[in-house]
Every structure is written in C-alpha cells, then in structure tokens.
Amino acid sequence: MALSPLDVIRRVPLFESLPETELAHFAELTREKTYPKGSVILFENDRGDSLFLVASGQVKVVLIGEDGREVILSVLGPGTFFGEMALIDDSPRSAHVIAMEDSTLLVLRREDFQQRLRSSPEVAIGLLRELSRRLRRADEKIGSLVLLDVNGRVADLLLRAAAEEGGDLIRRKLTHHTIAQMIGSSRETVSRTMRDFVERGFIMVTRKDITLMDRPALLSAAGRS
Amino acid sequence: MALSPLDVIRRVPLFESLPETELAHFAELTREKTYPKGSVILFENDRGDSLFLVASGQVKVVLIGEDGREVILSVLGPGTFFGEMALIDDSPRSAHVIAMEDSTLLVLRREDFQQRLRSSPEVAIGLLRELSRRLRRADEKIGSLVLLDVNGRVADLLLRAAAEEGGDLIRRKLTHHTIAQMIGSSRETVSRTMRDFVERGFIMVTRKDITLMDRPALLSAAGRS
DNA sequence: CTAGCAGCGTGACCCCTCTCACCCCGGGTT
DNA sequence: AACCCGGGGTGAGAGGGGTCACGCTGCTAG
Numbered sequence: 001m002a003l004s005p006l007d008v009i010r011r012v013p014l015f016e017s018l019p020e021t022e023l024a025h026f027a028e029l030t031r032e033k034t035y036p037k038g039s040v041i042l043f044e045n046d047r048g049d050s051l052f053l054v055a056s057g058q059v060k061v062v063l064i065g066e067d068g069r070e071v072i073l074s075v076l077g078p079g080t081f082f083g084e085m086a087l088i089d090d091s092p093r094s095a096h097v098i099a100m101e102d103s104t105l106l107v108l109r110r111e112d113f114q115q116r117l118r119s120s121p122e123v124a125i126g127l128l129r130e131l132s133r134r135l136r137r138a139d140e141k142i143g144s145l146v147l148l149d150v151n152g153r154v155a156d157l158l159l160r161a162a163a164e165e166g167g168d169l170i171r172r173k174l175t176h177h178t179i180a181q182m183i184g185s186s187r188e189t190v191s192r193t194m195r196d197f198v199e200r201g202f203i204m205v206t207r208k209d210i211t212l213m214d215r216p217a218l219l220s221a222a223g224r225s
Numbered sequence: 226m227a228l229s230p231l232d233v234i235r236r237v238p239l240f241e242s243l244p245e246t247e248l249a250h251f252a253e254l255t256r257e258k259t260y261p262k263g264s265v266i267l268f269e270n271d272r273g274d275s276l277f278l279v280a281s282g283q284v285k286v287v288l289i290g291e292d293g294r295e296v297i298l299s300v301l302g303p304g305t306f307f308g309e310m311a312l313i314d315d316s317p318r319s320a321h322v323i324a325m326e327d328s329t330l331l332v333l334r335r336e337d338f339q340q341r342l343r344s345s346p347e348v349a350i351g352l353l354r355e356l357s358r359r360l361r362r363a364d365e366k367i368g369s370l371v372l373l374d375v376n377g378r379v380a381d382l383l384l385r386a387a388a389e390e391g392g393d394l395i396r397r398k399l400t401h402h403t404i405a406q407m408i409g410s411s412r413e414t415v416s417r418t419m420r421d422f423v424e425r426g427f428i429m430v431t432r433k434d435i436t437l438m439d440r441p442a443l444l445s446a447a448g449r450s
Numbered sequence: 451c452t453a454g455c456a457g458c459g460t461g462a463c464c465c466c467t468c469t470c471a472c473c474c475c476g477g478g479t480t
Numbered sequence: 481a482a483c484c485c486g487g488g489g490t491g492a493g494a495g496g497g498g499t500c501a502c503g504c505t506g507c508t509a510g
Contacts, residue, residue: 063364065372066448073364088350088357094364117350124349125313125342131356132313138363139288139298139319145370146409147290149466175487184371186468191489207476223291375497400457411498416458432506452510459504467496474489480482 005030005106008055011079014130017122029112035059035099042083046093049110052083057103061095062181072181074137075100084127087113145184148223153183154193155221158203158212168212230255230331233280236304239355242347254337260284260324267308271318274335277308282328286320287406297406299362300325309352312338370409373448378408379418380446383428383437393437 006027009015015023032055035041041059042048054076061073061082073095076082086093087110116123144156157179161170176190183190197203202218204211212218219225231252234240240248257280260266266284267273279301286298286307298320301307311318312335341348369381382404386395401415408415422428427443429436437443444450 063368063372065368066450069372071368071371073367085357085361089354091361094361117353118346121343121346121349124346124353128342128349128353128356129314131353131360132310135356135360135363136310136316136319138360138367142298142363142366142370142409143288143290143296145367146296147288147294177487184367187488188469188490189467191487195489225291402457412458413460413499414497417460417497420459454507454509456507457505460502462501463499465496465498467494469494470492472490475487477485479484 003055005032005055008053008078008106012053012081013079014081014123014126017126018120022120026108026112026116030106030108032104033107034102034104037099037101037103039099041097041099041103041105042093044093044096047090048083048086048093049090050083051081051087051108051110051113052097053081053106053108054078055104055106057105058100059097059103059105060100061097063095070181071184072178074134075182084131144222150183150185150189151193151196152222153185154179154190154197155202155218156223157183158197158210159215159218159222161210162212168215170210170212171208173208174210228280230257230280233278233303233331237278237306238304239306239348239351242351243345247341247345251333251337251341255331255333257329258332259327259329262324262326262328264324266322266324266328266330267318269318269321272315273308273311273318274315275308276306276312276333276335276338277322278306278331278333279303280329280331282330283325284322284328284330285325286322288320295406296409297403299359300407309356369447375408375410375414376418376421377447378410379404379415379422380427380443381448382408383422383435384440384443384447386435387437393440395435395437396433398433399435 004027006024009023009026009030015026018026030053035057041052044063056078058075058077059082060075063071063073065071082097083093085091117127144153148156158170161172161174162168165171176194177187179185180187180190194203194205197218198205200214200217202212202214202221204213216225228236229252231249234248234251234255240251243251255278260282266277269288281303283300283302284307285300288296288298290296307322308318310316342352369378373381383395386397386399387393390396401419402412404410405412405415419428419430422443423430425439425442427437427439427446429438441450
C-alpha cells in the first residue's frame with residue numbers, strides 16, 4: 001500500500017492534465033506526514049498555509065458546536081485534497097479536519113501551490129471544477145436539511161453513498177453515529193430509521209455492508225421521486 | 226440609474242484586475258436583459274450555458290421542495306454574478322434563480338467567458354476566490370442549520386446582514402417570510418423570535434430598518450460568544 | 451374611499467425528534 | 481475467563497417549532 005509521493009500525485013484528478021515532469025517536480029516539493037486515527041490535522045480558525053493531499057486513509061471535515069456536537073461537512077479519501085480555501089483567499093481555516101483512520105497526507109506549501117496556480121490554467125480550471133462540485137454538494141445538503149425530514153435525509157445519504165461506489169452496494173463503513181453527524185440527526189433516530197427501512201424492504205444490512213433493494217422507494221423518501 | 230454595460234462590468238469585483246480595454250471588449254459581448262419582479266431567470270435542471278451579471282435589482286437563488294416550500298440559498302445584488310457553475314463543469318443548473326425586484330442582468334455566453342478564463346489567470350483566480358467564499362458561506366449555513374435553534378439562526382442572520390452593510394444597521398428589506406426561507410424556518414416562528422429579541426433589547430425594529438442594539442447577546446445566541 | 455393584498459402578531463395544537471436510560475452483542479485484551 | 485468498548489436497539493418523556501386559523505395594519509390601485 002505504500003505509494004510514493006509521485007504515485008499519490010498521479011492519482012489526484014486535479015493534476016491529471018499536467019505532464020509527467022511537472023508531476024515529478026511537484027512530488028519533490030511535498031512533505032509526507034502521517035496522522036493516527038482520531039488526531040486533529042487542522043483546527044478551525046488556524047491560520048494555515050498548506051494544501052493537503054490524502055495519500056491513504058480517510059479524513060473528515062467537521063464543524064463543532066459550543067456544546068461539542070459535531071457536524072460532518074464531508075469525508076475525504078485517497079486522491080482528494082483539502083485546505084485549498086485558506087490558500088486561495090488566505091482567511092483562517094473554516095473547519096476542523098480529523099483523521100477517521102490512520103492516514104498519510106502529502107503537504108504542499110502555499111507558495112509552491114500558488115505558483116502552479118498562476119502558471120498553469122489547467123490546474124486553476126481543475127480546481128474551479130472541484131470547488132464548483134463541492135459548492136453544489138453543499139447547496140444540496142442545505143436543501144436536504146431544510147426540506148427533508150430525517151427519513152428523507154437518511155434515504156438521500158444512502159443513495160449518494162451508493163452512487164459514489166457506482167452501484168447498489170455500500171461497502172464503506174458507515175456507523176449510525178457517523179450518519180447522524182452527516183445529516184444533522186441523532187444516533188438513536190438514525191438507528192430507528194434504518195431499522196424501518198430494513199423492515200419495509202428498502203435496504204438490506206449486513207455486518208459489513210448495506211445494499212439498496214428498492215431505489216424508487218428511497219428516491220421518493222428523499223423527495224426526488 | 227441606467228448604467229451602461231461597461232459601467233456595470235467595471236463594478237464587478239471579479240473583473241477588477243482587467244485592463245480597461247479588456248473590459249470594453251467584454252461589454253461588447255454582453256446582452257442586456259430585464260426581468261420583472263417574481264419572474265424566474267433560470268430553472269433548476271436546465272442546461273444553461275450563460276453567465277449572468279446583476280446590473281440592477283436583486284435576485285434570489287432558491288431550491289424548491291416537492292411540496293413547494295422554498296429555501297433561499299443566497300440573495301445577489303448589483304455587482305455579483307451567478308450561473309458560473311454550469312459553465313465550469315457543464316452540469317445542469319443546480320437551483321432556480323428568481324428576481325426579487327425588477328432586475329436587469331447582463332448575459333455572457335459560455336464561450337466568451339471560458340476563453341477569458343483560459344487566457345487570463347487573474348480572472349480564474351478571482352473566480353476561485355469567489356467560489357471559495359461561497360463555499361465557506363454554505364458550510365457555515367450547514368453548521369448553523371444543524372447546531373443552532375431558530376433563535377440562534379435568526380441572530381446569526383441578523384449579525385451577517387449587518388456586517389454586510391458594515392455597521393449595526395440593516396436597511397435591506399428583510400420580511401419575516403424571507404428570513405424564514407433563508408434560515409429554514411417558518412414565518413410565524415421568525416415573527417415570534419424577532420418580537421422576543423425586541424423585547425429583550427437585542428434589536429430595534431422600525432418600518433424600514435433593523436438596528437442591532439446588543440451585539441454580545443446576539444453573538445451568544447448565535448453560538449459564537 | 452374601498453378594495454385588495456402584503457406583512458405582521460398570536461393562540462392552539464400536535465408531531466417529529468432529541469435526550470436519557472438501559473440492554474445486548476461481538477470482538478479484542480489482559 | 482472476565483473485561484472493556486465500539487456499535488446498535490428501544491422505550492419513555494419532553495419540547496421546539498411547524499401548521500392552522502384568525503385578526504390587524506398600512507400601502508397601492510382603481
């Protein structure tokens with residue numbers, strides 16, 4: 001599993017369009033860091049000046065309320081990146097990032113990245129594409145929080161998770177607690193909802209995965225019938 | 226009030242860095258359109274291929290649920306733009322845009338804009354900056370929806386609205402109904418909350434504006450004490 | 451002037467969910 | 481074995497806030 005920095009960079013869609021020599025150059029500028037499960041990679045309000053590429057593992061981007069409750073804004077796996085916003089408009093970091101598993105990241109310094117941004121429009125456009133995608137997601141999430149009840153939000157989440165894996169099967173480990181934090185609900189309510197979905201034959205749950213059995217029903221629950 | 230297209234373009238922060246000749250060139254490529262209050266400028270799921278600049282008036286970006294309920298994702302005034310996402314990754318439009326007042330917009334065709342994007346990194350970077358800002362906002366909104374109760378969300382909204390106008394005074398017309406749609410609540414609840422804020426001396430409301438009287442109290446209600 | 455409409459104020463009711471409190475299970479650990 | 485701990489299941493109770501139903505006020509338009 002131990003990929004070289006260059007291999008990791010090759011897998012980042014953002015850099016796809018760059019010639020091999022550029023990639024190698026990039027790999028040089030990179031610093032590798034590992035984070036144990038549960039550790040905080042960066043804090044909200046920090047003045048950060050690096051871009052992080054996920055080489056292995058998984059991290060979550062979270063907001064934490066006064067009372068300690070957590071909202072998961074997104075979960076990022078290998079090949080994705082974060083920390084770009086603070087680079088673009090150099091304001092402080094807008095959320096915490098926490099390792100969900102032991103993870104190794106590549107760290108790129110602001111200047112090295114910004115230079116690339118200025119010199120190659122491909123990278124800038126790739127980044128635009130990605131930010132645009134993330135903004136779309138965020139807007140959809142706002143919509144689901146306001147327009148859907150917990151049932152709908154769970155259905156929505158399941159559909160998206162399955163879509164990401166390109167089928168009806170979700171292998172990705174999703175605990176009820178995690179789901180709750182992603183849709184702004186509580187562990188117990190998610191538990192009851194999932195139970196209900198199983199009873200109604202919408203989904204099938206085993207110890208290690210979830211299978212969507214009745215897409216139409218889920219779609220309708222998620223308000224996109 | 227009737228500005229020429231060139232004047233309008235000059236006021237768009239996104240194009241600030243461009244030389245005057247470029248701006249003039251841009252103005253040429255632009256088509257002016259007016260929309261009466263309440264009219265729909267673009268529909269969710271449309272395949273759109275234009276970028277819109279707001280010359281005058283005000284528009285809202287909204288999501289509409291199955292039952293017809295509306296969520297306002299953002300309100301855009303003169304000098305701002307929308308429709309860029311569909312250009313960047315050419316997926317269908319992700320929300321409806323509706324004129325809140327009689328508005329006049331400048332429409333720029335995809336090709337003309339994309340060309341500028343590729344040729345001048347300043348524009349690309351400016352756009353990155355703006356998308357980044359919007360993403361940050363969206364994330365904050367998600368946080369407030371999940372972590373705050375209606376009281377907190379109203380307080381949060383008031384603080385932001387005042388901040389945008391750079392003081393403690395909100396002149397911008399904000400009906401309770403509009404506020405409700407912005408924070409995912411109902412007209413009645415917003416009404417009661419505002420009443421409560423007035424009684425507790427947090428704000429002062431007249432027919433045409435709102436004044437923040439007790440920032441600390443509002444900040445604490447909004448969970449950023 | 452009178453109608454009509456957009457906004458706001460308020461009470462009553464009720465339901466979705468959150469919270470709290472336990473209990474159970476399976477798989478590592480010592 | 482005896483524990484511990486992460487994950488999940490469930491009941492009971494309470495409450496925030498949505499919905500319904502009116503009433504009022506102040507514009508803008510005939």
